[in-house]
Amino acid sequence: MGVGRRMKKQGPPPPLDETLFSKKRKSAAPTNSAIKKQKTVNGGPKRTANSAGKSATKGGFKKQQRPSKPLKAAVVESDESDEEADGGVDLNGDAIDDPDIMEDELLGAENLSALDDDDDDDDDADDFAMAPSGSEDDSVMDSDQEVQQKGIWSDDEDSDAEEMLNAANIAGLSQRLDQERAQELAENEAELAQDALQTNIAADLSDEDEETRQKSLLAPDLQMLRTRITETVRVLTSFKELHDPERSRADYTQSLLKDVCAYYGYSEFLAEKLYSLFTPQEALAFFDANETPRPLVIRTNTLRTHRRDLAHALINRGVTLEPIGKWSKVGLQIFESQVPLGATPEYLAGHYILQAASSFLPCIALAPQEHERVLDMASAPGGKATYLAALMRNTGCIFANDSNKDRAKGLIGNIHRLGVKNTIVCHYSALEFPRVMGGFDRVMLDAPCSGTGVIAKDASVKTNKTEADFLRLPHLQKQLLLAAIDSVDHTSRTGGYIVYSTCSVTVEENEQVVQYALNKRPNVKLVPAGLSFGKEGFTRFLSKRFHPSMKETRRYYPHAYNVDGFFVAKFKKVGPTPANAVKAQGSAEDKKAQVDGTYAENVANIDQDAGGAVSDALDDGDSGVDEFGGFDDDEDEKYIERSLKKQIRRKGLDPKASKSKAVRALTPSGATEKKSKQDADDNMVVKESKIIPQAPSRNGVTEVGGHTVGSSENLKQGKSNGSMKKKDGAAGARVKSKKR
Numbered sequence: 001m002g003v004g005r006r007m008k009k010q011g012p013p014p015p016l017d018e019t020l021f022s023k024k025r026k027s028a029a030p031t032n033s034a035i036k037k038q039k040t041v042n043g044g045p046k047r048t049a050n051s052a053g054k055s056a057t058k059g060g061f062k063k064q065q066r067p068s069k070p071l072k073a074a075v076v077e078s079d080e081s082d083e084e085a086d087g088g089v090d091l092n093g094d095a096i097d098d099p100d101i102m103e104d105e106l107l108g109a110e111n112l113s114a115l116d117d118d119d120d121d122d123d124d125a126d127d128f129a130m131a132p133s134g135s136e137d138d139s140v141m142d143s144d145q146e147v148q149q150k151g152i153w154s155d156d157e158d159s160d161a162e163e164m165l166n167a168a169n170i171a172g173l174s175q176r177l178d179q180e181r182a183q184e185l186a187e188n189e190a191e192l193a194q195d196a197l198q199t200n201i202a203a204d205l206s207d208e209d210e211e212t213r214q215k216s217l218l219a220p221d222l223q224m225l226r227t228r229i230t231e232t233v234r235v236l237t238s239f240k241e242l243h244d245p246e247r248s249r250a251d252y253t254q255s256l257l258k259d260v261c262a263y264y265g266y267s268e269f270l271a272e273k274l275y276s277l278f279t280p281q282e283a284l285a286f287f288d289a290n291e292t293p294r295p296l297v298i299r300t301n302t303l304r305t306h307r308r309d310l311a312h313a314l315i316n317r318g319v320t321l322e323p324i325g326k327w328s329k330v331g332l333q334i335f336e337s338q339v340p341l342g343a344t345p346e347y348l349a350g351h352y353i354l355q356a357a358s359s360f361l362p363c364i365a366l367a368p369q370e371h372e373r374v375l376d377m378a379s380a381p382g383g384k385a386t387y388l389a390a391l392m393r394n395t396g397c398i399f400a401n402d403s404n405k406d407r408a409k410g411l412i413g414n415i416h417r418l419g420v421k422n423t424i425v426c427h428y429s430a431l432e433f434p435r436v437m438g439g440f441d442r443v444m445l446d447a448p449c450s451g452t453g454v455i456a457k458d459a460s461v462k463t464n465k466t467e468a469d470f471l472r473l474p475h476l477q478k479q480l481l482l483a484a485i486d487s488v489d490h491t492s493r494t495g496g497y498i499v500y501s502t503c504s505v506t507v508e509e510n511e512q513v514v515q516y517a518l519n520k521r522p523n524v525k526l527v528p529a530g531l532s533f534g535k536e537g538f539t540r541f542l543s544k545r546f547h548p549s550m551k552e553t554r555r556y557y558p559h560a561y562n563v564d565g566f567f568v569a570k571f572k573k574v575g576p577t578p579a580n581a582v583k584a585q586g587s588a589e590d591k592k593a594q595v596d597g598t599y600a601e602n603v604a605n606i607d608q609d610a611g612g613a614v615s616d617a618l619d620d621g622d623s624g625v626d627e628f629g630g631f632d633d634d635e636d637e638k639y640i641e642r643s644l645k646k647q648i649r650r651k652g653l654d655p656k657a658s659k660s661k662a663v664r665a666l667t668p669s670g671a672t673e674k675k676s677k678q679d680a681d682d683n684m685v686v687k688e689s690k691i692i693p694q695a696p697s698r699n700g701v702t703e704v705g706g707h708t709v710g711s712s713e714n715l716k717q718g719k720s721n722g723s724m725k726k727k728d729g730a731a732g733a734r735v736k737s738k739k740r
């Protein structure tokens with residue numbers, strides 16, 4: 001520890017021995033020689049300050065000399081000296097106003113008592129020097145006296161000094177003191193550095209664990225991390241040529257993910273999840289893009305103005321802008337603005353709304369027509385609902401629903417400001433549709449999601465999403481999507497469409513949800529979203545396989561299009577809702593689970609319920625399954641054959657040898673149908689939390705992240721095989737009696 005700190009911590013000076021100063025006090029300022037002498041005494045211990053004991057001389061001297069006010073006036077230039085002098089005054093009973101001084105005093109008092117307890121301390125000399133001169137301990141006095149003899153002026157010196165002191169040499173002296181002060185500080189620094197070094201040496205740097213621990217305490221070297229990330233990505237991209245033979249791809253990937261977490265601040269869990277969506281190079285671009293905000297975009301409200309007029313008005317206010325691209329006739333990208341865009345007269349008059357470009361996409365995909373009846377299931381704060389109203393030119397009727405009443409208030413504000421007149425706001429849980437209302441021409445489900453597409457807007461997503469979120473959210477999304485599908489009127493002359501969107505890029509919240517809906521509602525199919533750009537949805541992801549039509553869905557990434565990450569899927573409802581499907585939605589269990597947050601735990605159970613409900617509908621062979629129309633028998637045949645071959649292979653038989661059998665299986669003979677029934681039942685087991693080995697489904701939608709579920713194939717079987725009714729006798733009976 002440096003001299004300066006030691007001196008501070010040594011505490012307040014002892015009470016003055018007035019006999020030593022009585023004459024000085026009366027005299028004028030100390031003479032130059034007196035000051036010189038003092039500095040000599042001060043300087044000595046400073047230069048040998050590395051030794052703790054030696055600093056005692058300095059301490060003893062300083063503390064005793066400072067209270068002499070003339071000396072202070074003439075000599076004391078440094079803050080430290082000031083403090084110490086004041087401290088001395090304070091200890092003698094003067095009032096303390098300066099909290100720093102108070103702290104010094106307290107520290108000093110502590111140190112004094114500590115030193116009292118520690119007779120063996122090297123600093124004994126200090127203690128003694130600091131001790132009141134009236135101490136009874138002779139040895140203490142000796143030590144103290146020695147110091148005093150060095151530091152205290154004699155009367156002769158005093159008078160010499162007085163003669164020599166003048167204004168000029170005070171200035172010179174002051175300068176020298178400054179230099180000495182600077183030197184002292186430098187020495188202190190050096191001593192501190194030395195101390196720190198010694199501490200490190202004592203910590204045994206050779207110990208690897210300790211080294212790692214020390215490293216982890218340091219701020220990451222971002223430049224080094226960045227270089228390593230780039231280098232690892234380079235190796236992973238050309239692995240064969242560039243990899244170190246000692247290291248596997250998994251090694252490189254693990255080290256890359258670790259660096260990504262340190263560099264960008266992701267949890268390991270999320271970094272891995274997002275990384276798995278891309279090639280290493282693209283993943284890096286994605287992570288980078290999440291570090292910069294997307295362009296600010298406004299949507300022209302065509303219910304109030306035209307984009308050109310709005311652009312002129314804003315340019316006149318000092319806004320630099322341009323159209324966002326050919327794909328939108330209403331978007332304007334803002335580059336610079338002299339005015340707050342949320343408070344311009346045009347904004348207040350409802351000529352535009354601040355809306356991310358990617359959030360236009362689901363509305364363009366839904367493409368509502370004038371005079372239609374549209375449901376926006378989760379609509380607050382209304383960016384999309386008000387766009388739908390504009391696309392419909394304020395005709396027809398939009399039900400803008402959101403379960404969150406507070407958010408619905410914001411929605412109402414936007415509806416008023418933008419002059420929307422065809423919209424009714426409600427706040428049900430969307431799970432309650434279509435029991436609340438159904439028969440819509442189109443339904444928009446912009447689902448609540450994890451927000452992995454908008455990390456640039458909300459960096460907390462990097463760390464606050466857990467595995468439970470990716471069970472809970474997809475479960476809710478699946479149930480909401482079934483509700484959306486069931487709320488549409490498949491006989492709508494102009495519509496019959498559902499758009500599902502999220503601002504997340506994870507497969508769990510997108511393709512898996514869509515696949516679930518395809519499996520549970522064979523009366524819908526994916527159709528082109530009508531969007532001029534965007535990447536195709538995954539038809540396979542890791543070990544998962546999705547329906548080929550998944551390529552009709554669209555993915556948006558910040559690094560690819562400079563828009564928020566988004567997902568859009570468009571369905572066409574081609575058949576009626578299964579008879580018992582509505583029962584599955586908004587069930588008592590669903591609501592309870594939603595309220596008490598037990599979705600994750602109940603996922604398997606609830607899903608089975610839902611599966612049961614679907615199978616109810618499927619079971620009834622006579623319940624007009626044909627109404628589910630839109631199935632392609634030829635296409636199904638292909639899948640059925642493939643599935644049967646797989647089964648044969650699993651049994652250890654040669655599928656080629658058994659080809660005739662497999663082909664026979666395609667004919668609806670009783671035996672094969674029974675087997676098929678068994679497969680269908682197996683496939684109805686839906687458990688998200690477990691991967692259950694299952695027989696493949698036979699509509700081409702084989703395994704979906706460990707689920708296998710009912711399919712169009714089941715429907716046909718249900719029709720031709722009355723035994724399926726047994727699965728839910730009650731449901732079957734009910735539909736049957738209705739038919740009769």
Ligand SMILES: C[S@@+](CC[C@H](N)C(=O)[O-])C[C@H]1O[C@@H](n2cnc3c(N)ncnc32)[C@H](O)[C@@H]1O
Pocket residue numbers: 359377378379380381382383384385401402403404407428429430431446447448449
């Ligand atoms: C992504 S935001 C919707 C944004 C909105 N579509 C827009 O463009 O302004 C998701 C919304 O879903 C709502 N939500 C969550 N769970 C819901 C449920 N069970 N039923 C209805 N709305 C729900 C949330 O309150 C939230 O406002």
